[in-house]
Amino acid sequence: MLTETMSLYVHIPFCARKCNYCDFLSFNAEKELMDEYFDALEKEISKSGRDCKDRTVATIFFGGGTPSFADEKRVCGLLQKIRDGFNVSDDAEISIEVNPASAMRDKLFSYREAGFNRLSIGCQSLNDDELEILGRLHNSSMFIETYNNARAAGFNNINVDVMSALPGQSLDSYVNTLNRVLGLKPEHISAYSLIIEENTPFYDMDLDIPDEDTDRAMYHETKRILKEQGFHRYEISNYALGAEDDDTFECHHNKVYWQRGNYLGLGLGAASMVDNVRWSNTRDIGTYVKELADAESSFAKIRENVEELSCAAQMEEFMFLGLRLVKGVSVENFKENFGKSIFEIYGEVIDKYRDMGLLECAGDGGKYLRLTDKGLDVSNTVMAEFLL
Amino acid sequence: MDQSKIRNFCIVAHIDHGKSTLADRMIEKTGVLTLREMQNQVLDNMDIERERGITIKSQAVRMIYKAKDGQEYTFNMIDTPGHVDFGYEVSRSLAACDGAILVVDATQGVEAQTLANVYMALDHDLDVFPVINKIDLPSAMPQEAKDEIEDVIGIEAQDAPLISAKNGIGIEEVLEAVVHKIPAPQGDASAPLKALIFDSIYDSYRGVIVFVRIKDGVVRKGMKVRFMATGAEAEVVEVGYFAPGSFVPSDELTAGEVGYFTASIKNIQDTRVGDTVTDSAKPCSEALPGYKKVMPMVYCGLYPADSAHYSDLRDALEKLQLNDASLFYEPETSQALGFGFRAGFLGLLHLEVVQERLEREYDLNLVTTAPSVVYKVHKTDGEVFDLTNPTNLPDPSEIDYMEEPIVNGEIMVTTDYVGAIMQLCQERRGKYLSTDYIEQTRAILKYELPLNEIIYDFFDALKSRSRGYASFDYELKGYEKSDLVKLDILINREEVDALSFIVHKDGAYERGRKMCEKLKEEIPRHLFEIPIQASVGGKVIARETVKAYRKDVLAKCYGGDITRKKKLLEKQKEGKKKMRQIGNVEVPQSAFLSVLKLDNVD
Incomplete structure (x- = not known):
C-alpha cells in the first residue's frame, strides 16, 4: 500500500569551474572519475529504491554542482534508474539545475524527453561585468539563448536565479537584470542577495560591495516589481507566478524541506531526512565510489552525521x-x-x-x-x- | 638533620633577568631531575607564567648538592615573584630564607625592581650575593654591571659568578657560592615547634597543604599542631619535602628545614600565610612576627559571566585567597551584572593574574568592571569614608571634597626616551620631581602620579613610548585633595553601573568620548537604534549611536542541508547567551573589558 510521499534530491558535484562566491560541494573532474561517480550513483539509487517500496515519489530535484556540465546521457540514465527503482508519481515535479554555459540545445531536449519538467537556470545577472566578477562562464546572451532553447524543448515551468548585492552592482543595474529576465516571462524567480562565505575566493578579495542602503533598496525593489508582474512571494527568496493561493509554479520540492516532508538525498554529500532521522552522505568521492562498488557494503559506510531528531x-x-x-x-x-x-x-x-x-x-x-x-x-x- | 648542611635561599631579580632559568639549571645540576624530565621551566608550572615569562606564585623546591668539599648539602630554594605588584608575596617567601641570590642581567644592569627586591631582602636580614647573567650575549657588559651593583646597591660584587643560565655556563660556581655565602639556619631542634607558614594550597583529596619553614623543633606525622593566630588545631597526616613539581613524603621536618604538611584541614581560613604553627602539647612561648599587612591598591568588580556560577566563583576566590593572602574580596551586586564580588588587588597586573587564574584554573568565565582606586570622600556632614566602588559615590550635593591616592613613581629609562616619557607623565597629571642620571645613557625620572592615572594602561603606554626600555616602580605617597567627578555611561538611556567610574574633571570629556567610541565598536547592531552616552552629573558630554540593522537573512539554503542552517542559528543563539542584558540591549562581555584599555595610542 502506497501511503506516504517522499522527495528525492540527486547531487551532481561537477562544475567546469568553481564560481568565486560558491561554497557548495563541487569541483571539476576527469571523465573517468565522473563515469565512476555515475556508476556509483546508479547503484545507490537502485539499492535505496528497495527500501522505499511503500512510498510515492512526489518531487525530484537534480542539483549541483552543475548537472548540465555532465554528460546528459548519464544524467538522463539516472532519472531512468529512479523510475525503475522507485514509485514515481505520474504528476511528479522533476527539476534540474542548468547553467547557460553548458546547457546546449540538444541537452535541453534530451532532459525534456527523459521526463524532466521543470528547469532552474543559474542566470544570476544579465550584466556581463558582474558575471565576470562572479566567475561565471556565461554571458547575458548565452543565458537568453538557453532560455529560448528551453522553451523550444517544451519546458513550461522555468525558474531563473538572480542575485543582488553583487560587487560593483548598482541599483539600476540590478533592476535592469530583473526587468529583462521578467521580459522572458519565467514562471518562477529565486532572488538571492550575495553572502560572502568563508573559504571562497570572494572572502579574501577586496570587493566593492553595495552599501546597506543599496542592498535594502534592491531587496525592496524585487518585492515591488515582482508583485507588479503577477508573482507572489511564498518563501524568503522565492517568487512564483500566480496569485497567493495558486501554488502551481511554486517549487514543491523546496517546500518539502521547509515543511519537514521526507526526502532522500542521493549522491555525494547529499542530505536526507526520513521519518525524523537526518543524515548526510560522505563528502569524500573516493569513499563514495569505493563503498558503492562493493556489493556487500552497507549504506552505513557512506552515511554520516546520522541524527535521530528528539x-x-x-x-x-x-x-x-x-x-x-x-x-x-x-x-x-x-x-x-x-x-x-x-x-x-x-x-x-x-x-x-x-x-x-x-x-x-x-x-x-x-x-x-x-x-x-x-x-x-x-x-x-x-x-x-x-x-x- | 644537621643544620650546617642546609641552605635556605631564594633568587631575586628584575623581571626578565633570568631568575627562573637559573633556578632550572640549578635543579638540573643538582641531579634531582634528569635532563629528560626537565620541563622548560620547572618552577613556573602555571600556564600563565609560562606564557608571560613571569613567576607569580611562590613555590619551593629541595635539591641535594654534593659540594667540592665532598659534603652533601640540602638546598631549599624558594621561588619568588619578580613583579612589583607581588611585593607581598616576595616578602613572605623571604621570611622563610636565610639568604638570597641576586641575578643581574649583564646587558641591562641594575633595574628598578632589582633595587626594590634587594632592599626587601636586606630588610629581612638576608645575606645577598650577586651573579651576573647573560654574559654570553654580545651586548653583555659584566664589569659595568658589577660596578653598578656596588655603586647603586652597595653590596660587594667583584667576585660575582659570571654565568649564562640559558646556556648552562657558571652554574657550578653559583652552587658553590650558595654553600659558602649563604648562612646555615640557626634553629633549636630540641625547642618546642615553631614553624612559619609561607604558602599553602588546597588539594581536594588532602585538604590544605601547608608550606612551612621550621624555625625550631620538629614536626612529624601524628603530632597535634596549633595555628597560633587562628587557634585552630589539627593532627598532622603527612609531612614531606618539595621535589620539582611533586611532593615527597618523609618522617619528619626538623629545625632549619623547609617542607610541607597536611592535616586534613578543610577550612582554608584556619591556615593563614604568615601564621606560626606550634605543638599543641608543648607550645612555643611566642609566635614569629607575621608579615607586613598589605593594603589593596586597586579594586574592581568580578562577576560570573553566567550568573548561575556565582557560588563557583565564591569557592574559587576562597581557594585562591588561601595562597594569595593579598587578595581581598567581598560580595556586591550590580544592576547590570547581578551578583558578584568587589575584589582588591595590589596592582593591575595582580588583578589580571587573578582574573586569568580564575578563568584557567577554575574554568570560570568572568566579567570584570573598570578598576578603581580607593578614594576618600569627605561629606558635608563631616563623615569621611573610603570609596572602592564608584557606584557608591553620594550625590554631589552631599560631598564636601574628595581625595585620591598619589604615588611616588620612579621610571628608569634610556636617555633617548626621556622626552617621550615626561610627556606621558604630564598627560597623566604627573608632578615632576627630579631626574637622576645613573650613567650616561640612563636616567631615573621621579614623578608624583595619581594612582588612578596609572592603573589602566600606564604600563602599556610606558612600554610603547620607550620601545620597551622603560621600567616603572611606585609606592604610595598618600592622599591629596582632587577635583574628581563620576562619569556614567548610558546604553539606550539606561545607566550601566558597572561602567561608571571616577575621573579627574579635566579628563572626563576625553575619557567619556573614548568609552563611547569603544562601546560603539563592541555592541552589536540590534533591531533598533542604540544611543551610547557618557554623562557627568546628569549632563551628557559625549554620544555615539549603534545603528539598527535591517537585514539578517540566510538567503540560500540548499539541497535540504538543514544541519548547516541550524548550526548557524545555534551559533547566533550561543553568542547571545554570552551577552549581558541591559534593558533591551545585549552587551557582550568583551565590552566591559575593552573600556579598560582605551589609550592604545600609536
Whole structure:
C-alpha cells in the first residue's frame, strides 16, 4: 500500500569551474572519475529504491554542482534508474539545475524527453561585468539563448536565479537584470542577495560591495516589481507566478524541506531526512565510489552525521524551517504533531516578537503564525530564539 | 638533620633577568631531575607564567648538592615573584630564607625592581650575593654591571659568578657560592615547634597543604599542631619535602628545614600565610612576627559571566585567597551584572593574574568592571569614608571634597626616551620631581602620579613610548585633595553601573568620548537604534549611536542541508547567551573589558 510521499534530491558535484562566491560541494573532474561517480550513483539509487517500496515519489530535484556540465546521457540514465527503482508519481515535479554555459540545445531536449519538467537556470545577472566578477562562464546572451532553447524543448515551468548585492552592482543595474529576465516571462524567480562565505575566493578579495542602503533598496525593489508582474512571494527568496493561493509554479520540492516532508538525498554529500532521522552522505568521492562498488557494503559506510531528531529538535525545525515560508507555520499542525500548543512551548518568544512587529498570526482567521515583512528581513534573529 | 648542611635561599631579580632559568639549571645540576624530565621551566608550572615569562606564585623546591668539599648539602630554594605588584608575596617567601641570590642581567644592569627586591631582602636580614647573567650575549657588559651593583646597591660584587643560565655556563660556581655565602639556619631542634607558614594550597583529596619553614623543633606525622593566630588545631597526616613539581613524603621536618604538611584541614581560613604553627602539647612561648599587612591598591568588580556560577566563583576566590593572602574580596551586586564580588588587588597586573587564574584554573568565565582606586570622600556632614566602588559615590550635593591616592613613581629609562616619557607623565597629571642620571645613557625620572592615572594602561603606554626600555616602580605617597567627578555611561538611556567610574574633571570629556567610541565598536547592531552616552552629573558630554540593522537573512539554503542552517542559528543563539542584558540591549562581555584599555595610542 502506497501511503506516504517522499522527495528525492540527486547531487551532481561537477562544475567546469568553481564560481568565486560558491561554497557548495563541487569541483571539476576527469571523465573517468565522473563515469565512476555515475556508476556509483546508479547503484545507490537502485539499492535505496528497495527500501522505499511503500512510498510515492512526489518531487525530484537534480542539483549541483552543475548537472548540465555532465554528460546528459548519464544524467538522463539516472532519472531512468529512479523510475525503475522507485514509485514515481505520474504528476511528479522533476527539476534540474542548468547553467547557460553548458546547457546546449540538444541537452535541453534530451532532459525534456527523459521526463524532466521543470528547469532552474543559474542566470544570476544579465550584466556581463558582474558575471565576470562572479566567475561565471556565461554571458547575458548565452543565458537568453538557453532560455529560448528551453522553451523550444517544451519546458513550461522555468525558474531563473538572480542575485543582488553583487560587487560593483548598482541599483539600476540590478533592476535592469530583473526587468529583462521578467521580459522572458519565467514562471518562477529565486532572488538571492550575495553572502560572502568563508573559504571562497570572494572572502579574501577586496570587493566593492553595495552599501546597506543599496542592498535594502534592491531587496525592496524585487518585492515591488515582482508583485507588479503577477508573482507572489511564498518563501524568503522565492517568487512564483500566480496569485497567493495558486501554488502551481511554486517549487514543491523546496517546500518539502521547509515543511519537514521526507526526502532522500542521493549522491555525494547529499542530505536526507526520513521519518525524523537526518543524515548526510560522505563528502569524500573516493569513499563514495569505493563503498558503492562493493556489493556487500552497507549504506552505513557512506552515511554520516546520522541524527535521530528528539522531540525538541523536531519542534525547533518545525519553527525555523516553517517560518521561511511567507504563509508561516500552522498552529494546528504544531498541535497535531507534538500534542502541545505552540503557545505553550513558544509563548514567550512569540509575544516578544509580536510586540516588536516581527511576527503575526494571520491567514484563515489566525491559524498561521508568520513573520511580517519586517520580520522576514531579520528572520535569523527571530528564528534563533526558537531553538530550545 | 644537621643544620650546617642546609641552605635556605631564594633568587631575586628584575623581571626578565633570568631568575627562573637559573633556578632550572640549578635543579638540573643538582641531579634531582634528569635532563629528560626537565620541563622548560620547572618552577613556573602555571600556564600563565609560562606564557608571560613571569613567576607569580611562590613555590619551593629541595635539591641535594654534593659540594667540592665532598659534603652533601640540602638546598631549599624558594621561588619568588619578580613583579612589583607581588611585593607581598616576595616578602613572605623571604621570611622563610636565610639568604638570597641576586641575578643581574649583564646587558641591562641594575633595574628598578632589582633595587626594590634587594632592599626587601636586606630588610629581612638576608645575606645577598650577586651573579651576573647573560654574559654570553654580545651586548653583555659584566664589569659595568658589577660596578653598578656596588655603586647603586652597595653590596660587594667583584667576585660575582659570571654565568649564562640559558646556556648552562657558571652554574657550578653559583652552587658553590650558595654553600659558602649563604648562612646555615640557626634553629633549636630540641625547642618546642615553631614553624612559619609561607604558602599553602588546597588539594581536594588532602585538604590544605601547608608550606612551612621550621624555625625550631620538629614536626612529624601524628603530632597535634596549633595555628597560633587562628587557634585552630589539627593532627598532622603527612609531612614531606618539595621535589620539582611533586611532593615527597618523609618522617619528619626538623629545625632549619623547609617542607610541607597536611592535616586534613578543610577550612582554608584556619591556615593563614604568615601564621606560626606550634605543638599543641608543648607550645612555643611566642609566635614569629607575621608579615607586613598589605593594603589593596586597586579594586574592581568580578562577576560570573553566567550568573548561575556565582557560588563557583565564591569557592574559587576562597581557594585562591588561601595562597594569595593579598587578595581581598567581598560580595556586591550590580544592576547590570547581578551578583558578584568587589575584589582588591595590589596592582593591575595582580588583578589580571587573578582574573586569568580564575578563568584557567577554575574554568570560570568572568566579567570584570573598570578598576578603581580607593578614594576618600569627605561629606558635608563631616563623615569621611573610603570609596572602592564608584557606584557608591553620594550625590554631589552631599560631598564636601574628595581625595585620591598619589604615588611616588620612579621610571628608569634610556636617555633617548626621556622626552617621550615626561610627556606621558604630564598627560597623566604627573608632578615632576627630579631626574637622576645613573650613567650616561640612563636616567631615573621621579614623578608624583595619581594612582588612578596609572592603573589602566600606564604600563602599556610606558612600554610603547620607550620601545620597551622603560621600567616603572611606585609606592604610595598618600592622599591629596582632587577635583574628581563620576562619569556614567548610558546604553539606550539606561545607566550601566558597572561602567561608571571616577575621573579627574579635566579628563572626563576625553575619557567619556573614548568609552563611547569603544562601546560603539563592541555592541552589536540590534533591531533598533542604540544611543551610547557618557554623562557627568546628569549632563551628557559625549554620544555615539549603534545603528539598527535591517537585514539578517540566510538567503540560500540548499539541497535540504538543514544541519548547516541550524548550526548557524545555534551559533547566533550561543553568542547571545554570552551577552549581558541591559534593558533591551545585549552587551557582550568583551565590552566591559575593552573600556579598560582605551589609550592604545600609536
